[in-house]
Amino acid sequence: xxxxxxxxxxxxxxxxxxxxxxxxxxxxxxxxxxxxxxxxxxxxxxxxxxxxxxxxxxxxxxxxxxxxxxxxxxxxxxxxxxxxxxxxxxxxxxxxxxxxxxxxxxxxxxxxxxxxxxxxxxxxxxxxxxxxxxxxxxxxxxxxxxxxxxxxxxxxxxxxxxxxxxxxxxxxxxxxxxxxxxxxxxxxxxxxxxxxxxxxxxxxxxxxxxxxxxxxxxxxxxxxxxxxxxxxxxxxxxxxxxxxxxxxxxxxxxxxxxxxxxxxxxxxxxxxxxxxxxxxxxxxxxxxxxxxxxxxxxxxxxxxxxxxxxxxxxxxxxxxxxxxxxxxxxxxxxxxxxxxxxxxxxxxxxxxxxxxxxxxxxxxxxxxxxxxxxxxxxxxxxxxxxxxxxxxxxxxxxxxxxxxxxxxxxxxxxxxxxxxxxxxxxxxxxxxxxxxxxxxxxxxxxxxxxxxxxxxxxxxxxxx
Numbered sequence: 108x109x110x111x112x113x114x115x116x117x118x119x120x121x122x123x124x125x126x127x128x129x130x131x132x133x134x135x136x137x138x139x140x141x142x143x144x145x146x147x148x149x150x151x152x153x154x155x156x157x158x159x160x161x162x163x164x165x166x167x168x169x170x171x172x173x174x175x176x177x178x179x180x181x182x183x184x185x186x187x188x189x190x191x192x193x194x195x196x197x198x199x200x201x202x203x204x205x206x207x208x209x210x211x212x213x214x215x216x217x218x219x220x221x222x223x224x225x226x227x228x229x230x231x232x233x234x235x236x237x238x239x240x241x242x243x244x245x246x247x248x249x250x251x252x253x254x255x256x257x258x259x260x261x262x263x264x265x266x267x268x269x270x271x272x273x274x275x276x277x278x279x280x281x282x283x284x285x286x287x288x289x290x291x292x293x294x295x296x297x298x299x300x301x302x303x304x305x306x307x308x309x310x311x312x313x314x315x316x317x318x319x320x321x322x323x324x325x326x327x328x329x330x331x332x333x334x335x336x337x338x339x340x341x342x343x344x345x346x347x348x349x350x351x352x353x354x355x356x357x358x359x360x361x362x363x364x365x366x367x368x369x370x371x372x373x374x375x376x377x378x379x380x381x382x383x384x385x386x387x388x389x390x391x392x393x394x395x396x397x398x399x400x401x402x403x404x405x406x407x408x409x410x411x412x413x414x415x416x417x418x419x420x421x422x423x424x425x426x427x428x429x430x431x432x433x434x435x436x437x438x439x440x441x442x443x444x445x446x447x448x449x450x451x452x453x454x455x456x457x458x459x460x461x462x463x464x465x466x467x468x469x470x471x472x473x474x475x476x477x478x479x480x481x482x483x484x485x486x487x488x489x490x491x492x493x494x495x496x497x498x499x500x501x502x503x504x505x506x507x508x509x510x511x512x513x514x515x516x517x518x519x520x521x522x523x524x525x526x527x528x529x530x531x532x533x534x535x536x537x538x539x540x541x542x543x544x545x546x547x548x549x550x551x552x553x554x555x556x557x558x559x560x561x562x563x564x565x566x567x568x569x570x571x
Contacts (some may be wrong), residue, residue: 108338117228119360120223121391122223122227122458123223123227123230126227126230126231126236127204127205127230127464129272129465129468129469130204130239130328131201133468134193134197134201135192136472137193137396137481137489138487138488138505138512139193139485139508139512140243140481140484141484141486141506141508142507143243144243145170145485145506145508145511146165147178147244147509147511148182148196148242148507148511149165149515150163150164150171151179151196152169152514152515153166153515154164154179154180154183154516155184155186156515160176160183161335169270170178170339172342172345173345174244174286174287174346175285175332177251177284178244178247178285181199181200181247182196182199184199185199191511191514192260194391196242197240197241197242197309200246200295200539201238201240202241202245203246203247203249204235204238204239204252205568206225206250207223207250207438208226208229209222210257211225211226211229212224212226212407212484214257215445215448216446217449220445220448222558224448225441227462229437229441230440230541231462231465231483232384232387233382234383234430234431234433235249235438235441236465238431243432244285244286244435244518245286245434247281247286248286248434248435249438251285251290251293252284252290253278254281254282255279255290256276256297256410257276257416258274258275258277258278260410261276261401262275262311263307263314267314269316272314272315273316273319273323275320276316276317276320276324279324280324280326280327280328280471283329283332284328287346287486288347291557292417293435296417297321297413297414300413301409301413305409306385324347326557327392339525368429370426371426371428372545373426376419376422376423379419379430379432379433379434380419383433383436383437386461386464387440387457391440391444392445397510401447408446411439411443411446412439412443413436414419414436415440415443416436417438418435418436419436430486435444454544479562482562483563486508486509486564488559489509489558489564490508490538491560492512492566493536493558493566497534497535497536497568498534498536499537499538500517500518500519500520501517501519501537501538502517502525502537502539502544503520503521503522504519504541505518505538505542506564517538522543522547525537525547529554534568535565535568536566536569537567537569538564538567539564539565540563541560541563554569556570
């Protein structure tokens, strides 16, 4: 077989693993960026360092109540095994992306299609590809939603193995550990609507192990909630009531301990969804219009439609949201497109555009054109110019990236304490925003030399 023929025969596998390699490159090359990613990276680093695998910590002895532990367990385990390099912190998210891409081969609409086709489409959805290298809770929530939705579908098929019914409840348990009760909000309503419309309630009652499965779900998830509440009283009230109800339905809620208000225009979630699936957006809309009647009559396609659009429907009235909220919609979008693949007239055009975007990003990054964007949103380079044994401080407030890259040694110095410290003959370095540094008297500024800076902060070393 000639080389060109071999390449053509295996082109889909080359496309899939090429996308994985590009994602892996970015995972290794990009710093953890403030605020969100560096925050979760530092929480995982703290877990691995302190050995406290129950109560998440945002700083030493300061609990983090905003999220459950599943993604943190994954990153912390990787750190414990391999070290704190960014690639290893992000490795679990890349593995989830690869795993989902390969698992979806089960749902290709024809055995004539490459086993990599569903994976290629899901990897070329920008939101999905992005989260294959972002330290957060969203990828593991998406994994849990996929376990729930695909296992439910499998469990309802004729001669289905009982394994699928139990996997449905395991997925629910994982979801409670990934992001909390939102797993039920994202899966139960679309399942209920589909059962109602297709009249499959009776089938679902007999095909799933509701009693033993529910016990399994609780066994997977509840012990951690109980243990965390016992070790950090107040967690359940803050997380269940605050994060899941007040955040979305109480605009006057001021109890957010870790974030900031993310007020968005009404209905912005739909714009997030359309942007998240570029360049496949045009094809999806076209198919939804042209195939509306056939979708209504096809239980599988109807299932995917309820699954993909429900997150956007649910968050339509919410103003406190961010773009990762549409991530659970990515897998059903990919499966929907795969099902109609034989009827798509411009397959090569869509694939070419979709595959070219990651390549374009790689070229832009390697050109150095966007280097300052990453440097300005992470204090990695600033922290790393300081000797490992030298005292390091942050004026007024430290960033999560400075915590992570200093391995937790950076300490906060209020302005008055800093001024007192300059009266003693000790050497140290201090990280400060440009605005805060301008508040320092000239006589004190002259005691320091600038080691490095980005758009937001500078690192200064005391001249001995």
